[in-house]
Amino acid sequence: MVASSSIPLISRPANISGQLFFDGGLADPIPVKYALGKYKKVVVVLTRPRGYRKTAGNMILFKLAFRKHPVFLKTLLQRNDEYNKTLDYCEQMEQQGRLFMIAPSPEFTIGRTEPSLEKRVGLYNHGYIVMRKEFDPLHLFMKKPTAPDSSL
Secondary structure (H helix, E strand, O other), X not given: OXXXXXXXXXXXXXXXXXXXXOOXXXXXXXXXXXXXXXXXXXXXXXXXXXXXXXXXOOOHHHHHHOOOOHHHHHHHHHHHHHHHHHHHHHHHXXXXXXXXXXXXXXXXXXXXXXXXHXXXXXXXXXXXXXXXXXHHHHHHHHHOOOOOOOOO
């Protein structure tokens, strides 16, 4: 919890017993494989609309700032690809009936550091509306039995 929301270049890493930590979402942005390893079905709430994929930006600042931490730098440089692979996996699991995804509409996306209270409240209200719409399908998903795990 101490490192939660510690974002590289924006905030300092959390120092826990002499080790530096950033938010775990850098390495595992949507921990769906972990969840599916523990449970037969999971619900994923996305903060971006369906179909969104991260694109590689200018990584020069990361390369300069974390050049003395090559393992961490490698994680940073691969995070967009990992996020996109995880979304692809989520879509596969949704098709197999093991995952239920909830996502905002494209017109209600905001940046992670959005300063406008009006936009943040608008997204909150949109989330409430989306959840009301998804409540019955979610309820059916949770009640429906899953197929036996063929990987056992």
